[in-house]
Amino acid sequence: MENSSRFFANKECEYYPCHKCDTDINCLFCYCPLYNHDCPGDYKIVDKGDRKIKSCLNCTFPHEPDNYDLVIAILKEYR
Structure with missing residues (x-):
């Protein structure tokens, strides 16, 4: 899934990782849409x-x- 349309990890970012997480962080939602x-x-x-x-x-x-699909579903509710 690395660098697909559903996942991107910007490991060169000075703030990566921005949260403590057990897996790679999906940077597509760097600024939380929620x-x-x-x-x-x-x-x-x-x-x-x-x-x-x-x-x-x-x-x-x-x-x-x-959680990509759930984030997208939640955003669709608020259109």
Whole structure:
């Protein structure tokens, strides 16, 4: 699956890996397309001054190769 239309690992990136993960990280979703949506990953809502923000620090959901189809399905729901 390396560098296919469903998976790309940019191992030359200065931030790779951006999360701790047991497998190679899928960089197709480098900036999470689910940030403004309900993500099934392990995100947290944290206080940032006087507002709350979504922290994806420990979420690897969109970066896991097997989750490509589910990420696409979730995005289609929000069209």
